[in-house]
Amino acid sequence: MSQISSVKNATVLIFPSIQRIILKSRNLPILPIAIIVAVLFLAIFANLISPHDPERSVKDTETGRPIDNYLPPFWMDGGSIRTPLGTDFHSRDILSRLIHGSRVSLIVGLVGTLAAGLVGTTLGITAGYLGGWWDQIIMRVTDAWLALPSLIFAIFLASVLRPSLWNIVIILALVFWSRYTRQIRAEVLALRERDYVRLAEVTGASRLRVMVKHILPNTLNTVMVLFSLTIGVAIIIEASLSFLGIGVPPPKPAWGLMMADGRGPLIAGKWWISVFPGLCIMLLVLASNLLGDWLRVRLDPQLRNR
């Protein structure tokens, strides 16, 4: 019984804020949501949508041999509508690679940030609420962790771990948890002085119960804002690692990798191999940053007029 009611209470605590945000707000950021939904759609249905195999060269329908490499987009001289955004040096279709590449960016961005959020929030709440030596240890480690620029740290970890999609996820989680910890802990320090927390303690609630039921729901707004603002950085870091050749290994299509492939041709004037994935990264990061900003302002009324 008590479990059911606690679950119910938790949902009541969490969902009104989300409901309020989604249902009752005017000027919903349509554009960012549209971009993110579109990218999600592309990533989920990549196999159905993409016209060609992203990892193999496009074959000529009559001869069965690969078509020319470095074909330009269809609106330029020599371009063909079969490969609307052109082909790369292996005659692979750029559009198909872009569609499949959205999976890498989304998986890495979402799962990496989520994992970082889980670890960081747990550590932040326990450090802030329990205090004492645990707090000291966590915060000193967090400080040391934050002393390394995230890109340098990610590169270092990539040099130690072998490059693969899931290792990149692990790397991002390892790099970004400390951001959550620092912020959540600061918030918990204020929360634990509140009357309802004190009351729960006085009535004999266990420390675990206080943390899960009373502290956690009240940090969720911050977690959500941090989450949405970290995704953009995470996607850029993934793209940077792939660009440097220490991210997702080829021939898997990742946007950063595609940009790196196009660097040589770009100097020869064949811009489309690098520029399209660059635009994709830009749009996705732009959308998540806009959404994050909007959330931040919605959830923090003090910022609304800023």
Added chain:
Amino acid sequence: MRRFLSVRIFYSILTLWLLTIIVFTMVRLTGDPATLWTDYPGVSEEDLDMVRERWGLNEPQITQYWKFVSNIFRGDFGTSFQFSMSVTDIYFQRLPNSLLLGATSFLISLIIGVPLGILSAVKVNSRWDSIGKLIALLGLSVPGFFVGLCLILVFGVQLGWLPILGKGDQFFDIRYLIMPAFSLGWYFAGSLLRLTRSSMLEVLGSDYVKLARLKGMPEIVVIAKHAFKNAMIPVLTLAGLQLVLMINVAVVVEVIFQWPGVGSLLIEALLGRDFPVVQGAVLMAGAMIVGINLLLDVLYAMVDPRIRISG
């Protein structure tokens, strides 16, 4: 002040020490470091044994760690495999180039970020404000390496105005410097703009600015003399940190433009499996950040007595 200083220095040393532990464990958590350092096809077991012998990897972890830290303490990060030079020598050979690039990018980001931030705050919710917001957003959303590639395409390839790669023969050659510096400064301009704007807005709403206005001072004096000076304190703090960050996160931009700084050194070392250099560059980056944070803390305390008493 002395107490404050010693506490801060103690924490900085503690942070650096933890950093060495993090780096040391991360390398060893993921398996045998010997295979990390000699990763080429057909490596024989004897070769691995030789590496283990040479690097003392057969010794207990504690002894290894002790050697690792005491070497760092003496400024000895080991010898590079690729260049057969000491890591410190290579690093300091490349550092001036990174400093040059960082300083130029820093100037660019200040020139874009601060005036636009002030303008957006003074004319809040106007068209200037919208432009400022757009630039800040683009700065945070468009990766520097994409900006770099677009610059190469337009100014290097299509127009042919600027050289595409490298640094030129002279130490300071603006034609080689301008594109990488802009790509790097781009991101930081966005965050400087945001901070300048919000800091200015806060100061403009404060009592002493209201008082200055009530006294009938001309608006330009209020903004330049009363608001600007005070709004710049947090901005300069961020700027100081950014200067150090720029030197260290320039990796991708340096690779694109083949700029011979510490960032491209890190990648060359990484791709060449030159582990001592990677480790050294990472530790140096951490040390620089810890150092600048300490410096900023101390400067802050000198300016604001409240901090040194409570801290």
